[in-house]
Amino acid sequence: xxxxxxxxxxxxxxxxxxxxxxxxxxxxxxxxxxxxxxxxxxxxxxxxxxxxxxxxxxxxxxxxxxxxxxxxxxxxxxxxxxxxxxxxxxxxxxxxxxxxxxxxxxxxxxxxxxxxxxxxxxxxxxxxxxxxxxxxxxxxxxxxxxxxxxxxxxxxxxxxxxxxxxxxxxxxxxxxxxxxxxxxxxxxxxxxxxxxxxxxxxxxxxxxxxxxxxxxxxxxxxxxxxxxxxxx
Numbered sequence: 001x002x003x004x005x006x007x008x009x010x011x012x013x014x015x016x017x018x019x020x021x022x023x024x025x026x027x028x029x030x031x032x033x034x035x036x037x038x039x040x041x042x043x044x045x046x047x048x049x050x051x052x053x054x055x056x057x058x059x060x061x062x063x064x065x066x067x068x069x070x071x072x073x074x075x076x077x078x079x080x081x082x083x084x085x086x087x088x089x090x091x092x093x094x095x096x097x098x099x100x101x102x103x104x105x106x107x108x109x110x111x112x113x114x115x116x117x118x119x120x121x122x123x124x125x126x127x128x129x130x131x132x133x134x135x136x137x138x139x140x141x142x143x144x145x146x147x148x149x150x151x152x153x154x155x156x157x158x159x160x161x162x163x164x165x166x167x168x169x170x171x172x173x174x175x176x177x178x179x180x181x182x183x184x185x186x187x188x189x190x191x192x193x194x195x196x197x198x199x200x201x202x203x204x205x206x207x208x209x210x211x212x213x214x215x216x217x218x219x220x221x222x223x224x225x226x227x228x229x230x231x232x
Contacts, residue, residue, distance in 0.1 A: 015053035022047055023057055027066055027077055028167045029133045034079040038067065065165035080169065082221045089210050092162050095155060096147065097203045103149035104199045113195055115145045120187040127180040135180065136171050142187060146194070172220055173213050182212060 023043075026032050038058070040051050047054070058075050061067035068078045080088070103112070119142035126135035140163060147156050173179050186209045193202040 015049045016056045019043075019047050019049055019053045020057040020060055023061060024066070024164075024167075025133070027061075028136055028171055030168065030171050032077045032168075034077050034168055036077045037073070038075045038077065040074070064161055066167070077168065078165070080166065080221060082218060085166065085169065085214060085217065085221060088162050088166055089214055092159065093207060093210060095159050095162075096143075096206055099147045099150040099152065099155055099159070100202050100206065101199050102152060103146060104194070104197055104202070106149070106151065107197075108149050112145060112149045113191070116142060116191050116194060119145055120184070120191060123187060124184050127174075127184060132171055132174045135174050136167065139170070139183065140167075169217055169220070170213070173216050176216070179213075179216055183209075186212070 023032075023038075032038065040054055044051050044054055058067055058069070062069055062075070066078055067075050069075050119138055122138035123135055123142060126132075126138055143163075144156070144160075147159050150156070174183070186205065190202065190205050190209065193205055
């Protein structure tokens with residue numbers, strides 16, 4: 001079992017939920033690289049569980065696009081091509097633009113703005129500490145403040161699936177200090193546009209925010225298959 005899992009005071013109530021949370025964390029944190037095989041025996045021993053909750057967790061991750069199953073070979077961390085990433089981000093662009101417009105049309109109160117600023121502060125704190133996992137988690141909270149403000153649960157669920165499929169690559173993006181600084185600056189501009197209730201400006205800034213991530217990931221995605229290491 002991982003040290004973080006063993007020391008957690010908030011372990012999920014079921015073995016499946018626990019394994020699912022730990023696998024997600026490991027993928028996001030880059031402990032399991034894109035294309036890396038996920039060995040059931042080794043993982044069951046690591047998490048201190050049987051194969052049953054592990055298989056159930058794999059099913060969930062497979063449905064989210066984070067894990068891929070190959071007959072006779074087992075499960076691997078999903079690998080995205082640049083084409084895949086562009087498709088995911090294009091769909092996100094359409095859905096998140098709608099969420100932003102609906103959120104602002106509803107005249108959200110100061111609570112949403114305060115939540116954005118709080119999440120942005122967490123991103124900056126994690127970035128300064130070089131804690132990429134916490135930065136990834138805080139960044140997700142920042143963006144979903146906007147999505148949740150739209151009050152459209154189905155739309156929120158669809159956007160969540162898209163985010164789940166690319167979290168591992170977001171962690172890679174944050175590996176460069178220049179990228180982390182850019183993220184912080186862009187978050188500040190996004191907050192400013194939200195405070196101004198300027199939907200067109202907000203959507204343009206969100207588009208630029210995604211495009212910068214795509215450009216930074218192009219080289220990594222072109223060589224991603226060769227980076228996979230069988231460490232399971």
